[in-house]
Amino acid sequence: MDTPNNINFNPHVSVDCVILGFDGESLQVLLSRQSDEAPQEEYHSLKLPGRLLYATEDIDDAARDIINQLTGTDNHYVRQFRAFGSINRTSNPKDVLWLENVVKLKIDRIVTIAYISLIRINNRTHKRFAGHDVGWYKIAELPQLAFDHNTIINETLKEVYNISSRQPKVLFEMLPQKFTALQLRRLHEQISGKELDVRNFSKLVLSKPYIVPTDEKEVGVSHRAARYYKFQSSKTK
Amino acid sequence: MDTPNNINFNPHVSVDCVILGFDGESLQVLLSRQSDEAPQEEYHSLKLPGRLLYATEDIDDAARDIINQLTGTDNHYVRQFRAFGSINRTSNPKDVLWLENVVKLKIDRIVTIAYISLIRINNRTHKRFAGHDVGWYKIAELPQLAFDHNTIINETLKEVYNISSRQPKVLFEMLPQKFTALQLRRLHEQISGKELDVRNFSKLVLSKPYIVPTDEKEVGVSHRAARYYKFQSSKTK
Numbered sequence: 001m002d003t004p005n006n007i008n009f010n011p012h013v014s015v016d017c018v019i020l021g022f023d024g025e026s027l028q029v030l031l032s033r034q035s036d037e038a039p040q041e042e043y044h045s046l047k048l049p050g051r052l053l054y055a056t057e058d059i060d061d062a063a064r065d066i067i068n069q070l071t072g073t074d075n076h077y078v079r080q081f082r083a084f085g086s087i088n089r090t091s092n093p094k095d096v097l098w099l100e101n102v103v104k105l106k107i108d109r110i111v112t113i114a115y116i117s118l119i120r121i122n123n124r125t126h127k128r129f130a131g132h133d134v135g136w137y138k139i140a141e142l143p144q145l146a147f148d149h150n151t152i153i154n155e156t157l158k159e160v161y162n163i164s165s166r167q168p169k170v171l172f173e174m175l176p177q178k179f180t181a182l183q184l185r186r187l188h189e190q191i192s193g194k195e196l197d198v199r200n201f202s203k204l205v206l207s208k209p210y211i212v213p214t215d216e217k218e219v220g221v222s223h224r225a226a227r228y229y230k231f232q233s234s235k236t237k
Numbered sequence: 238m239d240t241p242n243n244i245n246f247n248p249h250v251s252v253d254c255v256i257l258g259f260d261g262e263s264l265q266v267l268l269s270r271q272s273d274e275a276p277q278e279e280y281h282s283l284k285l286p287g288r289l290l291y292a293t294e295d296i297d298d299a300a301r302d303i304i305n306q307l308t309g310t311d312n313h314y315v316r317q318f319r320a321f322g323s324i325n326r327t328s329n330p331k332d333v334l335w336l337e338n339v340v341k342l343k344i345d346r347i348v349t350i351a352y353i354s355l356i357r358i359n360n361r362t363h364k365r366f367a368g369h370d371v372g373w374y375k376i377a378e379l380p381q382l383a384f385d386h387n388t389i390i391n392e393t394l395k396e397v398y399n400i401s402s403r404q405p406k407v408l409f410e411m412l413p414q415k416f417t418a419l420q421l422r423r424l425h426e427q428i429s430g431k432e433l434d435v436r437n438f439s440k441l442v443l444s445k446p447y448i449v450p451t452d453e454k455e456v457g458v459s460h461r462a463a464r465y466y467k468f469q470s471s472k473t474k
Contacts (some may be wrong), residue, residue: 010247
């Protein structure tokens with residue numbers, strides 16, 4: 001094995017989690033504020049929840065640990081997605097400043113392993129992670145995030161779209177137990193970035209054995225009450 | 238961000254390439270000998286071609302560089318697969334010894350990013366990589382490899398099977414320009430690890446618009462000469 005000088009460098013390795021949820025209207029992603037004190041101009045204010053890998057843990061365990069801390073449980077859909085290791089991903093001066101001030105380390109390079117988790121949005125999501133505020137942000141209205149986190153999120157959406165094409169059940173990880181056809185269509189549209197024809201989509205929903213109509217309908221709505229459906233995992237085969 | 242002591246460690250990051258080919262009979266993987274000199278008992282003798290990441294390159298570029306060096310071209314199917322980062326992957330004493338002797342570094346932990354490449358086996362594949370012999374080895378008869386490289390190869394096969402289910406054209410990256418139905422079936426069987434029914438498979442082949450029969454047949458064979466087919470990419474949609 002050749003050993004040029006430039007391999008005598010060790011990049012840091014981090015794990016970043018793209019935790020996606022859906023509130024019935026909007027596809028959302030869980031983001032952490034970079035700092036509660038610094039003015040927003042100084043750092044990019046928002047980033048994906050993540051941290052550097054510890055010496056004592058596997059990368060999958062680091063992802064599970066982050067997701068556990070944020071959601072309080074470890075029974076979510078979690079999947080390793082992709083490593084992002086461009087030289088330029090840690091070169092923005094705002095991000096360099098943040099790393100040096102907050103992580104207290106001089107960091108030249110971070111290779112990050114991105115994980116995808118799909119969850120139901122509820123009140124149990126923790127509001128703090130690693131000392132910073134955490135909240136849900138609409139995918140359709142994301143500002144400029146730290147590092148390459150916008151890219152990671154965009155690539156994740158494509159991946160979730162691909163996964164859901166072959167494993168439709170993953171989308172139901174994000175939907176409430178009972179959902180309307182409109183909610184399911186909105187979720188599909190926001191994952192794919194494409195508007196879907198209402199009539200065709202309704203036909204599609206009705207044709208899937210694992211999407212089962214219930215006897216319940218919406219209550220207290222001003223429009224015509226829509227039927228609730230539920231997902232039946234045993235019928236996906 | 239919390240900063241426990243154990244994040245003040247930097248793992249090494251490597252790139253390992255699972256380069257798969259098919260010679261008409263067997264699915265094979267390109268492996269590098271760990272050392273030309275040391276006795277085989279001392280090290281695990283074979284490993285995936287790969288190396289530590291250089292400070293000056295993106296991870297995708299490292300993979301392309303390795304595959305270029307081995308195959309002489311950069312127009313192969315290449316895809317990042319998965320990061321392998323278990324604590325135990327560099328703990329086998331044989332592998333530790335190899336790292337210290339050959340890489341000349343004290344290495345506690347390596348997170349490796351595995352890439353998949355699918356190529357046609359031909360004589361242009363380079364026989365040396367990073368100072369060591371390189372050769373094709375049958376997937377069905379692999380010995381114990383260094384690190385977790387057997388696991389990486391097994392996981393890669395599952396991934397290629399999944400990819401080919403939704404993008405059948407990837408398998409044709411490994412087949413010769415003209416191939417028989419038998420060759421295509423063998424490749425399918427070795428990727429999936431399942432034996433396929435000859436009759437059903439032939440029907441399947443004939444039903445795919447992108448698998449086009451040619452007028453040519455095998456020559457100089459003792460059995461009944463089989464027809465050659467070719468793959469027509471424009472008919473995959």
